[in-house]
Structures are given as C-alpha cells and as structure tokens.
Amino acid sequence: MSPAITVVGYGPAAHRLVQRLHHHGHRGPVTVFGAEPQPAYNRAQLLSVLDGTLPSGALALGPLPPGAEVRTGCRITAVDPGRRLLRDGDGGVHPYEVLVLATGSRPVLPPLSGAGDRRAPDIRVPHTLPGAGPVDRGPVVVVGGGLRGTETAYALGRAGHDVTLVHPGARPMHRLLDDRAGALVTGLLGEAGVAVETGRRAVAVETGKIVLDDGRLLAAGTLLLCTGAEPDTVLARTARLAVGHGIVVDDRLRTSDPHIHALGDCVEAPGRHATLTSAWDQADALARTLSGGDGPYRPARQVVVRPRLPALAALGPLQALDDPGDDEQVVLSDPAGGRYGRLVLREGRVRAGVLVGLPRAVATVGRLHAEDRPAPPDRL
Template sequence: MRVLVVGYGMAGSRVVAELRARAADVKVTALGAEPHRPYNRILLSNLLAGKVGEDDLAIAAAPAGADVRLGEPVVAVDRGRRVVRTAQEEHAYDALVLATGSAPVVPPLPGLDGPGVHAFRTLDDCRRIVASASRARRAVVLGGGLLGVEAARGLALRGLAVDIVHVGPHLMDRQLDGDGARVLARTLADLGVRAHVGATAREWTGGALRLADGAELPADVLVVACGVRPDTRLAAAAGLAVGRGVVVDDAMRTGDPRVYAIGDCAEHRGTVYGLVAPAWDQAATVADQLTGGGAAYRGSRVVTRLKASGVDLAAMGSPHAGAGAEVVSFADPARGTYARLVIEDNRVAGAVLLGDNPMVGAVVQLFDRNAEVPADRRSLLLGRAHGGEPAAAVESPALMPDSAVVCRCNTVRKAAITAAWRAGGRTVGDVVAATRATTGCGSCQDAVCGLVSWLSSVDPSTEVAA
C-alpha cells in the first residue's frame, strides 16, 4: 500500500511514525510545505521568550523507510487519478492523509501589510519576531486568546513593554471566566503587559496601533495573534466536504474512503480541536485503520495548559455553569491565584486553575477519567480538606494509580513510565524515548522527572507500588 501524507508538522510526522511502527510493508511518503524538519509548535512561545533554543523544538527524525520531502508544498489533489501534485512532480497514492494544519487569521486592517507586522504561527514567524524585538522597545499584540497571551509574555520576557489588544470582553474568553481573566491580567501586568479588552483596532500606522476610540498604542513591533483557521484549500478544491474543517467520520475518513484528515485541518463531529493531543490520537486512529485495525476516534476531553515563566494556567471543559451546576471558586489576586470548578452530576464539567495550585494534577485526572469529585470540594481548590492537613499525598507517585495519565498529549500513563523503567530506562531521557512523554506541550516535565526520581529511590527488584 502507498500512503501519502500531505503536511509534515506535528500531526503529519506522528502519523508517519505510527504507520512505520505498525507495518514495514507500507510505503509512506510525506510532503511538507515548510523547509524545516518537524518541530514542536507548542514551544514557539518559549523560543520567543528566549527560554529554549531551536534545537529544543526538534521532533524525532523521520523513521527508517519513510520518504520525507521537505519544502515541497502540494498544489492540487486529483482524486480521480489518485495523485497529488507539487510544483515539481506528481505522487500517486492508495491512501491519502491530509495534515495541512491551519493558517493565521489576519484581519483586514489598513497597514497590516506594512513593515513591523508579524503573524505568530511558524518557526520562521518566530525568527522574524525575535529579530525585530532585538531592535525594539515597545510591542503590541493584537489578539488576547491563548496564542496572544503567550506572545505577549514572550516579548515581555525579552524586556519589551507590551500592550495586548483584545476585542472580547476579557482575555482568553474561550477558556476563562471573567474573574479568572482579571487575575490573569494582573499577573501579566506584573510582567510588564498591559491588557486592553473590549477594544477594536482600526489601523496600524507603522509606529502605533490606532484603536476605534481614537487611542494610539505606540510600538516598534506588531504581532498579530488573532487565532487560526483550518487550512482546507486542498480539500475544498478536490471536492471534499468542508465545514470549519475537512469533515471526517470516526475513522478520520472524509467522504472519499481513500482520503483521511487529521489535526488542525480536520473537523470531527462538528469540532475542530486545534490541539496536539487530539491530533496525535487521530494519527494513531488513521495508522490503525490503514494497517487493518478497527480503531475509532470518539473525540477528546480538552485541557488547555499554559505553564511558563510567570504564568501557570490549566483550563478544561467550560468555565460557564449550566442550570443546576455547582460552582466552587477561590481567588487570591495578590498572589495571582484563582480556581473555579464547575461540577455537574458530582463530576468536573469545567475548571480554571491559575497560579500555584498543588491540586492541578488531581483535577485534570478527575476531568480526564470523568470520575466523581471528593465530598469536600475545597480540597481541590486549596490542596487541603476543611480542618485537615495539606493533601500532598494525592500527588505522591506511590499513591498514583497505574491508570493515571501523566502526559496528556501522548496519553502516557504511570504504568507506561513504570514499564519503561523496569525495561532498563534509568534516566528521564530513556523514559521519554520509550514513551514519548514530555514531547507535546511539555507541562508534564516535572511529573515525569518526579516519577523517575521516585523509581530510582525504590528497589528495582521489588514490586513497585501502584
């Protein structure tokens, strides 16, 4: 079978690796539009902040037997002949996987095609922003969603004074409620970022962003972070069904049984996830389907993480309570701490955890497993039950169940990390190589290091507690 993968980013490279791991007789060719080897796009904000180097973003090299062509964007798909065309040649396929990702949304404002303006989506974008920031004193970020907040934080850590402009009622309004957003805004202000919410941009003058109310925000650099939209151009031109993304079923198949779509470009059951963990689950589903399995993708329970210098945020589900829901919350704006749980049927339906919260791991696990919450809800907000001692034992590796998901991006459970240790992996690097833990958003790094440290302290010849 000839499998052709269009797009070689985080989703495309994962499906190639999954296919090669399952079946040596499958011929896999991947065509990547970018000239770079695949990199971890999630860590671009840390690269912008100067906290990591480009080498730290690299994803594992292409597996043996895969034919990977970089810098070869596909210009057309001919489903009748079962070929795709690049500017150089045609490639035939028996099965086609679209992993075309997404493209930044650039609003139609005067001046955005001028100097000093940068989108924030790719490695090349990040390089250009870093180069401009090295000669700048002030920056404006247009867009106050997750990507905009990450860009603003990164620029502030480079020493720039930053204004962030968001048309919504508060920062990260898709993930946060108003109270949580106000605590986030205060945390950002401590980093040198001023937030302007409910603000509409009108024009970039080349030295300032002019707002609808006439105010001007002077800047040397303007970063556009107004979100992304699925790149469905190839699919639409090929006659495939397109909604917000390329429409797929539970096998990640389009209306053409030979064509699949995964990652940012795919729309499954009306949802475009735009996150790495669902993309990698979808890649595994397609690889299983193409090698004779019957795997099905049923959707994902999404957790948004922002864990970096000065900002520690986890948001999951919806922060907005429906009729009959129970809401418990705690705020300490002076310490940059906020927690809000929405509980329905005694389970976490949504949560926002901002700042230093010792129970974030426990809340994520409850949400992931759709498990019942403790009778005393305050233990999940404060790390202790009423009148009791801190609940640090919940985070103890010895008490963590084998089924606990440590790395959400790769669905790596404690049992897999323990198995890697027992198989001879004695360092974090060994465990990462065996399980792929920490290679997504990186927010599980501390947990994986803690597990490896704990495993090294117990007698490897004895049974490890579950």
C-alpha cells in the same frame, strides 16, 4: 500487503503518524510532502524561540523510521480524487494510493491599513517558524488576547520587553475564562510589565505606531498578530471533500472520499479540540487503522493548561460556566493571593472549570476531568 501512504503536510501530527505507522507494523512506502523548507518541528514551542529561550534548531522533531520519504519545500496545490493524483506548485504530478491530509491550520489576519508601507513596524505572524524569530525591535504590540496572544505577551513581558496586549474582548482569553479568572490573568500580565487594552482593535499602522479603533496611537517596533487560526481546508475543497468548519471526518478519520483520511488541526472530528494531544491521539488511531488494526478514534475531553501562565487551566465548554443550570458549583476565590477556582460538577464529576494560581488543583482536577472520575468530597 501494506498500502502506499502519501501524507500532505509535515507538522507534528504528520510526524507522529509516520512514527506510529512503523510501530504498528506498516511496511509499505510512505511519502510526506511538506510546504515549509525545514523538517517537522514542535510548534508548541514556537514561543520559546520568540522570547529567546530556545534556538530554532531545538524545536526539530526526531528522525522518521527508515524508508519514509520526505519532500520538504514542496507545496501540494491540488488533489484529483478521480485519478488519485496530487499536483504541486512546480507543476509536478504525484500519484497516491491512500492519502492523508495533515494540512494544519492557517492564521486569521485582521485588515490593517498601511501594513504594506516599508516604514511600518515589523509585522509578524508567529504561527510558523519563519514568523517566530527572536524579537529585536521594540516596543512590542501583541494583537489578539486568546490563548496564544496572552501567553506571548506574558512571556515577552517577563523577558524584559515593553509589551502592550490589544484584545477586542472584555478580558484576556474571554472564550475560556470567566470574569474573575480573567481579572486575575490581567493582573498577572500587569506584574509581567504588560499593558492591557481590552475592548479595542488595531485598525492601521503608521511609522513606528499602531492605530487603535478609538483613534489612539501605540508606539510599536514589532507587531505580533496572534488573532487566531482556522482549519486549512484549501486542498480538501479542491478535492470536493465534505467541509464544515474543518475537513469532515468520521470516527476512523476518513473523509467523504474512502481513499482520503485527514487528521490534526485541519479536521472537524467528533468531539475534537485543536490541541497537540488530540492531534497525537488522532495520529495513533489512524496509524492503527491504516496498518490493518481496529478501533475508532475516541477524542479525549478538553483540558487546556498553559504552563507559561502560572498554574492556569481551563476545562470543558465555557458555556457550562456561563450557564451551569442545576449543576453543582464549587468556588474558591482568593484575589489577594492570586488564586481562583470554579468547578461545575454534574453527578459528582467535573463538567467544566477554570483554575488560576492553584498548581496542585490544576494537576488533580485535570486528571479527574480527563478520566471522568468522581471528584473527592473535599472538592477544592
């Protein structure tokens, strides 16, 4: 008989898990608790709401299979593994047989003096749907030039907003791109009308302004904080589960408690990278396990492709680019044409790489890397 499964968190990973449980023949009861008031939505498309490309309703994910019970607007605040009970924010108690934590990630926010002043700019964290409504107050300052911040600044610039990107690193996306790729991305941002302030931090807000750490002021009607996220491990800690950077799980996505599993952005899994693809892969693997099937979760190799930025891809660990050692390097550099590619090969296979302005290479190299296939003799 299929066990009763309770899922805490109702993002894309949880939604996918419930769908795949039904696909794999699980017929026991499934209950999902979601803290947000609305059903699951595609978080990867939040930027399309922010820049006005899509209405928020377009992000809704499809219906769940018959029999799945979803309780939105119900925040679970504690887990009692000894008695297998959940407690919610209203004092309710909910028993569970098998528990899956899909609590996602939580934004990491910088300290900003004056942020509580009602005269401060509109401060938003576009991490969830409530924080990703269309921008209607300018100028816009985006703080944080990682993946999300760079993509956000570029999209808003292309949409006609007056945008400045503030980033403490030496170049946008400095954890994924080398110097030459970063220079090209900075150029792409400039072409979209985005001013870039690297090596700087926002430290305070004033009426209609942002204060940088060098004392300069930037005009701002809207401040978007894209300063990263970390696994949400609060519930796991209440349950005294093993936690590192995220919830520690094995190759069956089991936590240190055999009755509790976890998946998605909240976990620290072997070889895991926080992408929608990895969350879906985990959901598929866990659904098989909970439905009585076999086979461990095998993480895919890291490939980051950002379609909002023209033909940009980063593959594998950046440290392999910083220190390739004896590995073969293949470089194509065409600054005037806005094209750059650098691959690090080991025994003829792509170990790491960065590509800008090379759409055909992005598709081909991405497949070679993901499938661990030998690169062709002509390389780039």
